[in-house]
Amino acid sequence: MKIDTVNWKILSCLQHNARQSNTDIAKQVGITSPAVAERIRKLEDAGIIEGYHAKVSHFETGHQLKAIITLRAFMGRLKPFIEKVTSFNEVVNCYRITGNENIVMEVVLNNQKHLEKFIDQLITYGETRTHIVLSNIVENNPMVKRIGM
Template structure:
């Protein structure tokens, strides 16, 4: 889908606040609420808009640690890991990547002991490297018109 300037304005509003009403979006972009609704529906149907979600503070939810863990899978262990990783509650994002490692995961953990136990589950699949996140520098940055 070729996203026109008006759709980019609508997407910008939704990225700013996904709960913004179609009426408010229409006021901001200069079209009627039904026109906004129709455009949003079309972008949803075409997969431009994938989902809407709530961001939860992991710290406030009881997870004191956030970490990035890379995995370099052992021979024959990548495919089993790709299925297993979907079952780990600790993993909030997981990417298959290029380079020396195969996987990078963003994980939330209650404490250091939880991290140790989690790594113990991973090492049967490959070699891990762990970095503790100190702070979030860029958060859910909006995608802009290219």
């Protein structure tokens, strides 16, 4: 599916506020509300729009720590880790990456003791490196049409 200028404008509107009405989007984009609804449906059907999510504050839900943890898997332990990681409630995002480490995870934890117990579970799979997040500089930066695309 081709993403034209109007579709990029619709995507921009939805990324800034996915709960706004088609009428509000139509006013911003300059087309009718039914046309917005149809374009959104096509963007969803094409898999360009993957879903809509509520952003939940980890801090307000009692998770005092956010950390980035990398894992360098021991020989033969990467596949078992990949199978296990989905069961860890602490893991918000997990990526398999290139480089010296195999995995990078974003995790939320209640406190330092929780972090220690979580790392104890991870070290059976490999070497870990933990970075405590102090603040978010860029978060959920909207996709926009990139120059040269």
